[in-house]
Amino acid sequence: MFVLGLETSCDETAAAVVTEDRRILANKVLSQLDEHRPFGGVVPEIAARSHLDHIGDLVEQAMSEAGLEFAQLDGVAATGGPGLIGGVFVGVMTAKAIAAAHKIPFLAVNHLEGHALTARLSEGDAAAFPYLLLLVSGGHCQLLAVEGVGRYIRLGGTIDDAVGEAFDKTAKMLGLPYPGGPALEQAARAGDAKSVELPRPMRGRPGCDFSFSGLKTAVRHRIEAMLEGRDDLEESQVADLAASFQRAVGDVLADRCTHAMERFAQTYGRPGPLVVAGGVAANQALRDRLSELAQAQGTELLAPPIALCTDNAAMIAWAGMERLQLGLTDPLTFAPRPRWPLDQLKGVA
Structure with missing residues (x-):
């Protein structure tokens, strides 16, 4: 066919x-x-x-x-x-x-x-139903149990901004070029992810919902403090902020996915597999963080090829x-x- x-x-x-x-x-x-x-x-x-x-x-x-x-x-x-x-x-x-x-x-x-369903195209039988889906893009951030074609149970979602939007707006505040998400990931490679203290919204709270607006606000406040009357941040400051922001997002996603995996296991008898999809799934640092989480939970991360x-x-x-x-x-x-x-x-x- x-x-x-x-x-x-x-x-x-x-x-x-x-x-x-x-x-x-x-x-x-x-x-x-x-x-x-x-x-x-x-x-x-x-x-x-x-x-x-x-x-x-x-x-x-x-x-x-x-x-x-x-x-x-x-x-x-x-x-x-x-x-x-x-x-x-x-x-x-x-x-x-x-x-x-x-x-x-x-x-x-x-x-x-x-x-x-992209993981079923790229990963074949490894993505057999049911599986846990983290859908992350510029306009969406959701955790869903995928029981079959057209059969989705929403476990949680963002209460404000999507994670991709948070990446793009943070990149813009840092003076990085459009599109912001890939530019921020590139800048983060030269930064120290532990150098700037940023919040992890919703981490530790019950449920599977997300929030990213507070994280964006915290980045803006850090930028204002770093400028100290100057017009632009130094390149090293941009890199450190980008890396710290990306690490904070990874921690939030991991925390929310942990809760979802627990709920998924209660319903289906196993914690996954965990499938990540959407434009933000192209971010290698986040893929690595989620892969570590999946392994720690005794399952695997399935992620489509970047393209x-x-x-x-x-x-x-x-x-x-x-x-x-x-x-x-x-x-x-x-x-x-x-x-x-x-x-x-x-x-x-």
Whole structure:
């Protein structure tokens, strides 16, 4: 079986083709970083226009690289939400047109489910259901029990900012370039992670919820104290703050995941595996911290390759494949959604 996937929920335009035996035949991603960099963040109108300008070429490239004709596809999947609604519309309408023209099933994929199931594409049977998922990205920070396709039980989430947003805003305060998350990780490599005392919000409290706004505020106060009338921080100060912030985030994630693993074990008889997904999962320091935690809890960390952590269409195609195999297709009347919680999806009991 072959499924074409389209991803247009934010600032990457992507098209990919995957098979039912987990082969990625093509995975084309066009970043819009240069278009948004002057604004220091994603501009929705610019993103939607860029998707519209490039989606056709990317689909053509993906199909050519996969060596397939549209008639050979068993389905076409597109991110149906959540995301910037203008971009989501572009992907959904393109997929609907392909489905209608070639009389193949259309699959509206929840972007978060794409991330949630990526480990099953990259890790195979190691990511058998059920597993514990830490979903961390620019807009989301959640812990979920994944019981099956479309079957998610939310254990906890952020009460304010997502962890990726905290990375980006902290990077901006430090004067690091856009995109902030990767820039902060790079700066942290030269810093002393124990040099700046920062809080660990929610650590030690019951439950599995997160909070990062207080950590951002603490970084701002440290920056103000370090400046002492100067306009800019020294390079070593930026590195130390970046490393200290990243370490604090790792400690918070580990603490919250520990609670979630305990709850997961009570329900399913084992603590994991622990799967980490989403753009922030590309951060190697955080992956190492979570791997240590998983080993200490007697389980393992499953993390997709870096290229499959950030937004891509292979994950959308694979989620579409999983849904197609269960008969969970969608009508061409499906309406794109700016918000679409994972625990509101339809699954198979």
